[in-house]
Amino acid sequence: MTHSGLQTDDLRCVFCFGPVARAQDGLSCKGCNTFFPKFRNAFFIGAYAPDDALGLMEVASKVTFEMDIEETRRNRQKAETNLEKKYREQRESAAAPKHQAAAGSSDMAQSVRFNEWVAFHLLTENVDLAGKKVLDNGAGLGGDTIRLTNRGAHVTCLDFNPVAVDVGRQLVPEARWLIATSNTLPFEDDAFDVSVANAALHHMHDFRRSFREMLRVTRPGGTILLVSDPFMDRKDAPDQREKEELRIFAEHPMVLNGVNEGVLPINEYYECVSLLEDARILTSRINDPAIGNTPTFWSVSDATRDKLYRSRGNISAIGTVPHDKSCVRRPADDLIDARAFFETIGSPIESAGFLVRYMDNANLDRAPKADISKFDLLNGWMPAETEPNIWRAYNRGRLFYSADALRGMTSIRIKRHDNGADHAAQVAVLLNGKEVKSEPVTNSRWMQVIPQELGQLQDRNVLEIAIKDDKFNKGAIWGELNRNRILEVEFK
Ligand SMILES: [Zn+2]
Structure with a gap:
């Protein structure tokens, strides 16, 4: 199917979620009049968003794609046929298809392509794509879109890189092409039967939010398919994650040819x-005789983190979109109401109470621990050098x-703090901006707070612990604290 004209009835404004319509040289929102321009x-x-700046810099620095469009189209189809042939041959000669081992770094890219092909086919063997409306999220140049169009899907390709969309549109004119960001998809709820991220999730700078958006735009009972992303063991602290990514990039510098590269x-x-029903996970580890090159399926309940991490390689998954999508944080919740926020500026307590509703789950319910992240530091905590379960509030x-x-x-x-002076400090505990307790505290007289009460x-x-002084009474808690007024907080 060729989309000669742009279908717009399933599109919506990313700001007010109103319908959009064709306008001179672009699209216009009927709700808030925002104009969405065209790029080639x-x-x-x-x-x-400001978060996109680094990726856009990479895009701008790799702006040239010099290719013969017709020749590239032919080569892609040929490569696809060869991959399929290789897969059929392997399947006939062995009980299970083998992932190809890479003999050397020059074979790596080919090996990765084959493994992606195998993952796609193993996971979609029982999925009927013919006539289905499919989102190819993070389509890039449309290199994997051919797998969807070859099976008769009506594909919408989306990428945040306008240059990639310009070239991809010429290479795969069968698809509808849009420039948009994956963390706020410009589609109505339930607009697609199937959503696919083909080696794309790890390029999205907030892939969990992008995933929830895929869930939102895919109809209940529809399918979400994630193909071939690199992954690493859990990294809670951003700097830890960054260090591990840098280590992996150093081993595989070719991946840095991509934009916004990341490791999940x-x-x-x-x-x-886990938000999908009947999810199946597939991992592969390339060229590791100890584990073997056979792809392994896991159900979600079997796929413990330890097992997955041991199997390494890249990870792929498929699952069904549940009917109850209350797990999806709607984009409306993700857009901070600027005017309401401005009203809280001047009172850090009120701002925190206002902003906590937007906060990522990863920052909720954090247990005290010895190594403290940038997030903790920004919220007024330092680790106590000697006791790992004690946090020290250096300010509030x-x-x-x-x-x-x-x-x-x-x-x-x-x-x-034990080293502090013995005289009392008036300490206040605040819940969601309201003072709920205030007592004089010394190094021998502790304040006990029972959260249930x-x-x-x-x-x-938001639970805040602050020294109560004149500044606090004026509504600010940025007291001028010095070292001997430091607090300790202990959790039982
Ligand atoms: Zn609008």
Whole structure:
């Protein structure tokens, strides 16, 4: 099917979610009048955020794709036929198809292509794509789109790289092409039968949010397919994650030819796939005789993090979109209401209470630990050098809890640091901006806080511990604290 004209009835504005319509040289939102421009014949229905700047710099630095469009089209079809032939031969000669081992780094790219092909076919063997409306999310130059169009799917290709869309549109004119960002897809709910991210998830800078968007735009009972992403053991701290990514990139520098390259922490990937019904996970490890080159399927319940991590290679998954999509945080929740936020500026307590509802789950219910992240530091905490379960508030400390986690906690004990002066400091505990307790605290007289007794809990709560002084009474808690007024907080 050729989309000679751009179908717009399933599109929506990324700001107000209103319908969009063709306008002179672009699309226009009927709700908020936002104009979405064209870039070389493709529409950009999105908004780049500051987070996109680095990726866009990479895009701009790799702007030239010099290729013969017709020849590339022919070569792609030929390569696809060869991969299929190789797969059939292997299947006839062995009980299970073998992933190809790479003999050397020059074979690596070919080997990766073959493994992607095998993963796609093993996972979609029983999925009927003919006549289905399919989203190819992060389509790049459309190199994998051929697998979808060859099986009769009506494909919409989307990428945030306008240059890739310009070339991909010429290479795969059978598909509808759009420029947009994966974390705010410009489609109505349930617009697709199938959504695919083909070696694309690890290029998305917030892939969990992108995944939820795929869930939103795919109809209940439809299919989500994630093909071939690199993964690593869980990395909770951003700097840890970055270090591990850099280590992996150093081993495989060719991957840096991509844009926004990343390696997915397995726990975050698993968090996404667990939202699907009947999910199946496939891992491969290239060229590791100890594990073998046979692809391994896991059900979600079998795919423990340890097993997955041991099997390494790349990871792929397929699953069914559930009818209950309450797990999907709607993009409306993700857009911060700027005007409401501005009203809280000037009161850090109110701002925190306002912003906690937008906070990523990874930052909720964090247990005290010895190594503290940038996130913790920004929220007023330092690790105590000697006792790993004790946090030290160097200014004021904020903790973010779900109602359940807070209810399940036995107590919080607050005291002055042992090295501190023996005189009392008035310490206040605040829940969601409201003072719920205030007591004089010394290094021998501790304040005991029972979370269940604090008062009205919300789904997400900000617990603050602050020295109460004149500044606090004026509504600010940025007290001028010095070393001997440091607090300790202990969790039981
Ligand atoms: Zn709008």
